[in-house]
Amino acid sequence: MDRFTWSNGLLEMNETLVIQQRGVKLYDGEDKAKLDVGIALLSTHQLIWRDLKNNECCIAIPLSQIIYFEEQAAGIGKSAKIVIHLHSAPANKEPGPYQQSKFSYIKLSFKEHGQIEFYRRLTEELSQKRWESTPMSQPIPTATDSQTGRTRAVGIVGIERKIEERRKETDKNISEAFEDLSKLMVKAKEMVELSRSIANKIKDKQGDITEDETIRFKSYLLSMGIANPVTRETHGSGTHYHLQLAKQLGDMLLAPLEERGGMMVLTEVYCLVNRARGMELLSPEDLVNACKMFESLKLPLRLRIFDSGVMVVQLQSHSEEEMISSALDNVTDKGSLTAEEFAKMLGLSVLLSKERLLLAEKMGHLCRDDSVEGLRFYPNLFNSQA
Amino acid sequence: MHRRGVGAGAIAKKKLAEAKYKERGTVLAEDQIVQMSKQLETFKSNLEEFASKHKQEIRKSSQFRVQFQDMCATIGVDPLASGKGFWSEMLGVGDFYYELGVQIIEVCLALKHRNGGLITLDELHHRVLKGRGKFAQDVSQDDLVRAIKKLKVMGNGFGMIPVGGSYLVQSVPAELNMDHTVVLQLAEKKGYVSVSEIRESLKWERERACHVLDHLLKEGLAWLDSQASGEPQYWLPALFSELTSRDVTPEEANQITP
Numbered sequence: 001m002d003r004f005t006w007s008n009g010l011l012e013m014n015e016t017l018v019i020q021q022r023g024v025k026l027y028d029g030e031d032k033a034k035l036d037v038g039i040a041l042l043s044t045h046q047l048i049w050r051d052l053k054n055n056e057c058c059i060a061i062p063l064s065q066i067i068y069f070e071e072q073a074a075g076i077g078k079s080a081k082i083v084i085h086l087h088s089a090p091a092n093k094e095p096g097p098y099q100q101s102k103f104s105y106i107k108l109s110f111k112e113h114g115q116i117e118f119y120r121r122l123t124e125e126l127s128q129k130r131w132e133s134t135p136m137s138q139p140i141p142t143a144t145d146s147q148t149g150r151t152r153a154v155g156i157v158g159i160e161r162k163i164e165e166r167r168k169e170t171d172k173n174i175s176e177a178f179e180d181l182s183k184l185m186v187k188a189k190e191m192v193e194l195s196r197s198i199a200n201k202i203k204d205k206q207g208d209i210t211e212d213e214t215i216r217f218k219s220y221l222l223s224m225g226i227a228n229p230v231t232r233e234t235h236g237s238g239t240h241y242h243l244q245l246a247k248q249l250g251d252m253l254l255a256p257l258e259e260r261g262g263m264m265v266l267t268e269v270y271c272l273v274n275r276a277r278g279m280e281l282l283s284p285e286d287l288v289n290a291c292k293m294f295e296s297l298k299l300p301l302r303l304r305i306f307d308s309g310v311m312v313v314q315l316q317s318h319s320e321e322e323m324i325s326s327a328l329d330n331v332t333d334k335g336s337l338t339a340e341e342f343a344k345m346l347g348l349s350v351l352l353s354k355e356r357l358l359l360a361e362k363m364g365h366l367c368r369d370d371s372v373e374g375l376r377f378y379p380n381l382f383n384s385q386a
Numbered sequence: 387m388h389r390r391g392v393g394a395g396a397i398a399k400k401k402l403a404e405a406k407y408k409e410r411g412t413v414l415a416e417d418q419i420v421q422m423s424k425q426l427e428t429f430k431s432n433l434e435e436f437a438s439k440h441k442q443e444i445r446k447s448s449q450f451r452v453q454f455q456d457m458c459a460t461i462g463v464d465p466l467a468s469g470k471g472f473w474s475e476m477l478g479v480g481d482f483y484y485e486l487g488v489q490i491i492e493v494c495l496a497l498k499h500r501n502g503g504l505i506t507l508d509e510l511h512h513r514v515l516k517g518r519g520k521f522a523q524d525v526s527q528d529d530l531v532r533a534i535k536k537l538k539v540m541g542n543g544f545g546m547i548p549v550g551g552s553y554l555v556q557s558v559p560a561e562l563n564m565d566h567t568v569v570l571q572l573a574e575k576k577g578y579v580s581v582s583e584i585r586e587s588l589k590w591e592r593e594r595a596c597h598v599l600d601h602l603l604k605e606g607l608a609w610l611d612s613q614a615s616g617e618p619q620y621w622l623p624a625l626f627s628e629l630t631s632r633d634v635t636p637e638e639a640n641q642i643t644p
Contacts, residue, residue: 022512114515117511120448177450178453180436181457187432192461217422220422220423223426223472225466225468267542270488274485275488280475281481283468283469284536286469287540308543308559310541311540311541370604371604372600
């Protein structure tokens with residue numbers, strides 16, 4: 001931590017802010033720095049840290065001082081960190097928060113996450129070295145080892161060597177993972193091609209494919225994550241899995257739907273269902289495919305798509321005429337209504353109350369007054385009093 | 387007698403078809419399906435082996451996730467299509483992104499009353515991280531983008547608008563065409579825009595500029611400051627910096643908009 005100098009935190013003319021992250025605590029080597037949690041800012045030239053509560057307290061270090069940095073994964077009760085190894089401070093360094101330190105590295109502890117992006121940007125800046133091409137007005141003290149004593153230089157070399165080894169090891173793990181992944185992908189590609197060939201044959205009605213075989217084929221596609229190109233659909237793009245899902249949803253959604261006036265936006269259903277499951281979550285596509293099967297399974301729910309593109313699940317018992325006449329009644333009662341007002345009255349979301357008003361308008365029962373003050377609906381007097 | 391005739395005839399017809407196909411060297415679809423089933427079993431065990439060795443890479447390394455997704459896209463496979471897919475089940479990629487989807491929806495919903503359903507990717511990122519808490523796994527902006535792409539299929543108007551080097555995330559089905567997008571991009575620098583700025587930078591007529599701004603007002607994406615010195619300013623809450631905005635809890639948001 002003795003490499004840092006006090007700073008006003010302002011950027012120079014040629015300097016740009018790259019990324020900033022709140023909730024960062026500094027470590028002097030292994031020890032917590034005697035500073036609070038603050039904001040870490042990365043520019044093209046420096047690494048700056050500012051105390052969140054006391055804005056005056058601001059320190060910085062030039063990026064050229066950084067030898068190497070690495071990630072330290074989070075643990076139980078410990079935030080993820082970035083460990084930054086530094087050159088020794090030059091003799092002409094300006095004063096900073098620490099006079100001296102027995103460590104030649106610091107850590108940034110990310111208490112509010114954000115380490116992935118920060119790490120990525122730091123990597124970019126250190127490889128681009130933009131500070132070299134656009135020097136700041138004050139000369140940055142360049143790091144030289146020539147002034148340091150022999151023993152310190154040896155220490156640094158030792159650290160650098162260990163870092164290199166560890167990096168090679170990590171690289172090896174990653175590249176091994178990628179190698180294995182590539183082999184896997186080759187096999188997956190074969191399966192994709194095979195499935196395309198099968199799909200074409202089914203489309204051209206070659207051979208004698210049974211319904212059973214088609215269903216089986218679809219489940220293979222599902223397992224592999226291959227889009228279903230088969231146009232002849234028995235149950236939509238659904239499979240046995242989606243059938244089961246549809247039945248589960250049929251049970252699970254009855255009560256919530258009743259509570260919400262018989263209709264729920266699909267994204268709300270998605271959140272509700274997945275929060276309840278906790279794990280083995282549904283993908284958005286799983287949900288849509290399952291909902292498409294409600295009708296064929298004769299379940300009392302329907303998937304419905306409004307003109308605006310909004311998708312909802314609604315109770316089949318929920319009659320359209322009821323919705324429209326209730327909308328008309330409410331609007332006539334109050335003289336006029338906006339979607340927000342209607343939503344408050346019914347205890348529905350603004351989105352759904354808007355859809356009801358639009359539906360009533362589509363059927364000719366309401367007229368709109370569209371202005372910058374908002375969209376307001378009136379009873380259609382042309383209709384009723386014509 | 388009648389039955390035997392039909393039986394024999396059908397079998398003979400099938401044999402004839404098979405022979406014809408074999409002649410042309412075409413493999414029957416049924417046979418291919420059987421073949422695929424076998425290959426699938428092999429693939430499944432390969433994937434299991436891969437998962438046992440490298441599952442952590444996917445969890446920890448955002449870079450690895452990006453590569454993985456790109457490779458899948460290249461060969462025509464969508465690992466996030468279904469929670470029942472092998473990729474999801476064995477590598478655990480699914481749960482990660484689907485849960486992220488839930489968190490994104492919730493953040494957008496909580497802030498909709500304020501920004502009309504438009505939020506910068508940066509702000510979304512910060513808020514999602516905050517909501518996930520200290521002990522959760524970190525997520526990158528690339529992860530968010532992929533999760534949002536998946537949410538589109540549920541038809542609620544999720545989309546991304548490129549603005550100033552990053553994105554605005556739209557979570558309501560408001561129609562935004564090229565004109566609207568360009569004005570949003572213009573407003574990005576200061577958080578607001580005026581009619582004369584639009585006319586100067588984009589060389590539009592007054593009507594066109596006003597039409598676009600009116601639409602943004604109506605959709606709740608822009609707020610009008612008619613007391614600004616000079617001419618009225620149109621502010622975009624989505625572009626307000628975090629320092630000048632106050633956090634609203636989901637409960638508060640529910641009270642404001644049922």
